[in-house]
Amino acid sequence: MKKKQFWILLIVGVCLWSLLFLIKQSFPTQAKLKNDAAIIHPNSLSENRPISSPLRAKKKTKSFDEIAKNTEKISGLFTLYRDKDKNKLYLEIQPEQLNKNYLCIITLSRGIGDGFLLNGLSLDNFLFHFRRVGDKVHFVLPNLNFRVRSDEPLGKLPENSFSDSVLYALDIVSIHPTRKTLLIDLSDLFLARDDLPGLNQRLPFLLGAPYTLDSDKSYFGDARAFPFNLEIETIYGFSAKGEEAFFNYLPTVPDSRAFNLSVHYSISELSANSDYIPRLADDRVGYFVTTYKDLSDNRRRDAFVRYINRWKLEPLNPQEALSPPKNPIIFWIENTVPKEYRAAIREGILIWNSAFEQAGFKNAIEVRQMPDNAPWNPADVRYNTIRWSNSLEAAFLGIGPSHVNPLTGQILDADIVIDANVVRSIKDEYRNLSSLNESTPSLAARSANWCEGDSLSPISVGTKLPPFFRQWMEEQDLCLNLAAQQELTVGPLALSLLKGITPTSATMGEYVHQFLRHLVAHEVGHTLGLRHNFHGSTMLAPHTLNDTSITHQVGLVSSVMDYVGVNLAPQGVEQGDYYPVIVGPYDRWAIEYGYKFSGERFPTMERRFLEQIARRAQEEELAYATDEDLRGFLDPDVNTFDLSNNVLLYAQWQMDNARRMWERLEKRYPQQGSTYSDIRAQFNTVFFYYFRQARLVTNYIGGSSFNRGHPSDPNGRLPFEPISVEKQREALEVLQKYVFAPDSFIFSPDLLNQLAPSRWNDFGLQARSGLDYPILDNILALQKRVLRSLLSNARLNQLRNLELKTQPDRALTLPELFNTLQEGIWTEVLHPNRETLNISSIRRALQREYLDLLTKMVLRRSEVPEDARTLAWYQLNQLEGSLEEVLDRAGDRLDGYTQAHLFETRDRILKALNAPLQSKQQLGKQGIGNRK
Structure with missing residues (x-):
């Protein structure tokens, strides 16, 4: 009995102790809830939003x-509330501003002039929008x-089916007691280590070494607020990370271990009641597009x-055939x-007004000059600007990005940037030339290769670019600028060598004027929404290209959106x-499709109106091909930096021009005031120009023309x-004559011995370790690129495939290709004579x-x-027999080089033909033959 009472008393005691403990714990919880009320008022929580746990620890606020007392409002x-002394910038969010869409435009307002x-x-x-979730x-x-689909023309976003992206969860610093507005610290958004523009992730690729954002060196610059937009400048400090970054060299900063980047944020409101009518796209007309999937039907x-x-x-005045716009597009x-x-x-800007006239607008674009004392920043989203940039070496000559409403495709802002290097007539291009042989080419070289679209060459390295950089290349038109630098240099050099024009002459000034006007016109076209049209250069026959009575009337090209x-x-x-002076027929037609007023109120109601414009696509001068048509498909009319509707003939003309420039380079240089490194740079400029023409010719072999017309178009093809x-x-035949023939590359020793590099070794130019000019390597690099591509x-x-798509006996077959190449490359062996008995070093390498x-x-x-493998076996057998015959008949009359070359070649062929065959499974284990 006593034992039972003991256990009862023990249980009661434990219960009483537990009750007292819980009561004691309840007091701080209540106090904490009072503090929480100052931070998160229950009435301020959004509907269906979770309330933070009352047991969650809160920092004192x-x-x-x-907070606002000592700040600038x-x-x-x-x-905004700004405290400059503490580097603080707070943003106040009204309750009605939650869950409302805003547009954020991020621009690099100050760089480092490199990478x-x-x-x-x-x-x-x-x-983006701000979403309230508890205390965040x-x-x-x-x-x-x-x-x-909904009652609204644009539809609405589906709920629960697909995820949004929550980039940051920002602390609520405070809540106004009466306005119920939320205060957040913009440092948590704009100065966070995982920076909003993603520079931390991009810099290692752009600069070749890891750099990370240093919060202690980062701060807010200018901050302005306007009724419909915010303009905020941030200065990011970056520091080297790791041994690799410590030894990295950035020539444009005093110390490569640290630098600053300024980033401009423009945040603007998107009007929910805009009367803008989106326009449906058509694949026959080249516009950038805004795309979504309609889940309704x-x-x-x-x-x-x-x-x-x-x-x-x-x-x-919609009733008039030609009317001024209500609000013109203004560039500053x-x-x-x-x-x-x-x-x-x-x-270059106003050149587009003639295209808008075909769309029914008079003076659709205006140009204004920014005053020297302008109080606004060119990065301000309210101004479309043409900006001037300086760099050590131009990564681009001009870029033309625009910013659009991602719901409708409406362009809201555009800023074109021109690099000051555009006006330099001749620059050293040796670093690009040497990239033909580099195993690890520079970023600029890889980018240029990718831009050329040479996807058929196994040694093309330009495709290994990260997605963000490829997007930059296409959206900001960096491709035009990388390759256009070479085009810009060859023009003045040709004028000097072929025409005797001096750098200070009016003719040279007109050349720069035409190039700059065309460059700006191209970039303005992008800001109007237009994509590239690489068919644009094929409008005129070669013999009419220099007839200004034609080019000033209809244009040099059908589209300035070509390279x-x-x-x-x-x-x-x-x-x-030298360059187009007016926009072409395609440009006017494309602007008509994009901007001609239909009077309809909904996108779907414009279909018939737009179809009447687009169905002209089969007209030759309206042919359209863009970036995705350039790579992986052989169309001799779709290239970069070609001209005329007969590229085969035009390329021969230009290779002949290049040969004459080489001849005259030796006779006219060095001139007073020039250096031998100038001659080297000029020699390389011509070399690159020559190589580009040869690459254009290869597109005919195995090529097809492609057009985007629809079956219902008139005169359909x-x-x-x-x-x-x-x-x-x-x-x-052209490639044999200009690339593979024994006399394709003949230079005098005196010219080659003048090609000395600059020996400056500073941040302006680093001296290369190799003094001598590698003429054999560079010639072989050109030949190798062409041969491997073929x-x-x-x-x-x-x-x-073309053998099946062509009428019998109307296709170039693989046997004919192999036989033609072997006949041309091994002429000395297959058709020996006394003059060609000995083989030169250039031919031996080929x-x-x-x-x-x-x-x-x-x-x-x-x-x-x-089939190609079988033909290769057959060609080697044939070649081995010819080698045997030549060595038997003329072995003692061959020079030492040729004799050794032919004996070694015969030995290699015999070993290859007698090598045991391996199965695909065996080769797969070695990683051979299963490349993707």
């Missing part, structure tokens, strides 16, 4: 008024890729909706642009325009039209490259069609 779209980090570069733009404000990028053939990117442009020329170039820039090569007249022809066998054979897996497969390619095919060390 100040009241709203206490900046009122506008959002109210593509140049002022004016657009870093990103996106839609989430910075949310809504998912705009999927929408459902499964009966549609294509669930994707595509709107073109364009400005809101409405006629003041920045006050930093040198006065001597402002006229060319103005012309237009400099127009150099062949010998004996009077020079016409099939999408694919194989290049005639006659043209392909002619192209092979025998690439992609081209050989295309030739096989023959070794050919032998290497065919041997890899036979030994299954390269990916090629089986």
Whole structure:
């Protein structure tokens, strides 16, 4: 009995003790809830939003008024509170501003003049909203890729099906007791270590070494608020990280271990009641597009909706055929642009007004000069500007990004940046030339290769670019600028060598004026929404390119949105325009499609109106091909830096021009005041120009024409039209004559011995370790690129396919290609005579490259069609027999080089032919033959 009472008393005691403990714990919880009330008022929570746990620890905070007391208040779209002494910038969010979309545009306002980090570069733009979740404000990028139809023309975003992206969860610093507004610290957003523009992730690729954001060196610059936008400048300090960064060299900063970047943020409101009518895209007309998937109707053939990117442009008098706009598109020329170039820039902008006249607008674009004392920043989203940038070496000559409403495709802002290096007539291009041989080429070289679209060459290295950089290349048109630098240099050099024009002459000034005007016109076209059109340069026949009575009337090209090569007249022809002076027929037609007023209120109601414009696509001068058409497909009319509707003939003219320039370079140089390094740079400029023409010729072999017309278009053609066998054979003859023949490259020793490099070794120019000019290596690099492209897996497969797509005996077959190449490259062996008995060093190197390619095919060390592998085996057998015959008949009359070369070649062929075959499984284990 006593034992039972003991246990009862023990249980009661434990219960009483537990009760007292819980009561004691409840007191601090209540006090804590009182403190929480000052931070998160229950009434301020959004509907259906979680309330933070009352047991969650809270840091001590100040009241709203206490925080704002010693700050500068900046009122506008959002109210800002700035404390410069403490490097603090607070943003006040009204309750009605939560869950509301805003546009953020991020621009690099000050770079380092290297690694593509140049002022004016657009870093990103996106839609975002602030979302209240408990005691946090989430910075949310809504998912705009999927929408459902509603009563609104644009539809609405689906809920629960697809995820948004929450980039930041920001602490609520305080809540105003009466306004219920939320105060957040913008340092948590703009100065966070995982920076909003993603520079931490981009810098290692751009600079070749890791750099990280240093919060202690980062701060806010200028901050302004306006009724519809915020403009905030941030200065990011970056420091080297790790041994690799410590030894990295950045020539444009005093110490490579640290530098600053300034980033400009423009935050603007998107009007929910805008009367802008999105316009549906058409694949026959080249516009950048805003795309989403419509989840409302499964009966549609294509669930994707595509709107073109364009400005809101409405006629003041819709009933008139030609009307001024209600609100013109205004471009401001920045006050930093040198006065001597402002006229060319103005012309390059206004050149588009003639295109808008075809769309029914008079003076659709205006140009204004930014005053020297302008109170606004060129990065301000309210101003479209033409900016002037300086760099050590130009990563671009001009870029033309625009910023759009991602819901509708409406263009809201555009800023074109021109690099000051555009006006330098001749620059040293040796670093680019040497990239033909580099195993680890520079960023600029890799980018240039990618831009050339040489996807058929196995040694092309330009495709290994990260997604963000490829996006930069396309959206900001960096490709034009990388290659245009070479085009810009060859023009003045040709004028000097072929025409005797001096650098200070009026003719040279006109050349720079035309180039700058064309460059600006191209970039303005991008800001109007237009994509590249690489068909644009094929409008005129070669003999009409220099007839200004034609080029001033209809244009030099059908579109300035092509990468237009400099127009150099062949010998004996009077020079016409170097670059287009007016926009072409395609440009006017594309602007008509994008901007002509229909009077309709909904996008779908414009379909018939737009179809009447687009169905003209089959007209020759309206042909359109863009970036994705340039790579991986052989169309001789779709290239960069070509001219005329007969590229095969035009390329020969330009290679003849290049040969004459080499001849005259020796006779006319060195001149007074020039250096031998100048001659080296000029020699390389011509070399690159020559190589580009040869690359254009290769596109005929295995090539087809492609057009984007629809079956219902008038005078419709099939999408694919194989290049005639006659043209392909002619192209092979041209390559034999200008690239592979024994006399393709003949230079005098005196010229080659003048090609000395600059020996300056400072941040302006680093001396190279090799003094001598590697003429053999550079010639072989050119020949190798052409030969490997001709025998690439992609081209050989295309030739096989064309045999099925062409009438019998109307296709260039693989046997004919192999036989033609072998006949041309091994002429000395297959057709020996006393004059060609001994083989030069240039030819020996080319023959070794050919032998290497065919041997890899036979030994299954390269990916090629089986028919090509069989033909390679056959060609080597034939060559071995010819080698045996030559060595037997003329072995004692051969020089030492040739005799050793032929004996070694025969030995390699015999070993390859007698090597045991390996199965694909065995080769797969070695990593051979299964490349993707």
